[in-house]
Amino acid sequence: MLTHQLDAYPNTQLRGELRGLSDHCPLTVEDRRIVQGPRPFHSLDSWFTHEGFLRMVKEEWRRLGDVQFIDKLKVLSKPLGRWHKQHFVNVTEKINKFKDEIKKVDDMVSSGICDGIVEARRKALVRCCEIWYARQDIHWKQMSRSRHAKEMDKNTRYFHNIASARERNNWIESLVINERLVRNHTKIKVAIRDFYKNMYH
Structure with a gap:
């Protein structure tokens, strides 16, 4: 039945995987068609948290002038890629x-x-x-x-x-030291260090 259905899709391939210790094996169905055409435009949400992102997009968009919207998106992908490598790689x-x-x-x-x-x-x-x-x-x-x-x-x-x-x-935002609420990180660190130094003296 499955083979008959695969005949209707000549670009697919059915492959049995290693079964290991089981008496069953998983089947993998692959589509061997090569997807052609331009890659769809997409953006990363994290870009919008960077203070220089929208400024860069505005400058590049203005520089392209009177070009159709779709063509602008295509051209914009290159400076976006460069900007991403400069700011968001690693x-x-x-x-x-x-x-x-x-x-x-x-x-x-x-x-x-x-x-x-x-x-x-x-x-x-x-x-x-x-x-x-x-x-x-x-x-x-x-x-x-x-x-x-x-x-x-x-x-x-x-x-x-x-x-x-x-x-x-896992960090301490504030600490009560000598009945006073302290938020200064340096004082908190010193107090904690002194506390354990005295404890293990």
Whole structure:
């Protein structure tokens, strides 16, 4: 019956996969047709979180002048690709760099070097890191919706990223020190360090 139905679709191929220890084997149906024509235009939701994205699009769109809408989209794909490579390639690497810089600041605080400049630098680094984490989450949410059937490894990676997201939420925003609520991260770190130093002295 299945072979008869496949005759109606000559561009398909039925293949039996390895059965392993089972007495059944999975069947894979492949469509061997080559999809021709231009790739559809698509954008990434994470682009819209970048402050320079809309400005770049406006400048490129204005530069193209009086061109039909579809043709503009085709031409726009090239500068979009260049912009994406410049700003959004290796997002994980960007996040790791911010985390390394935060660790360096934390090491300075642990060694007793803490002032307003150090605290301001740490806040700025944390803010940048949070922005790139949010962009990464937006990207994987979009990928999981659009490619979950085609690229399950991406879907797995997305859910792994969601599970790992708690790492950046495990931080102390405020702490009661000597019956006073303290929000200064440097003072919180020093208080925690001193607490455990006294405990294990």
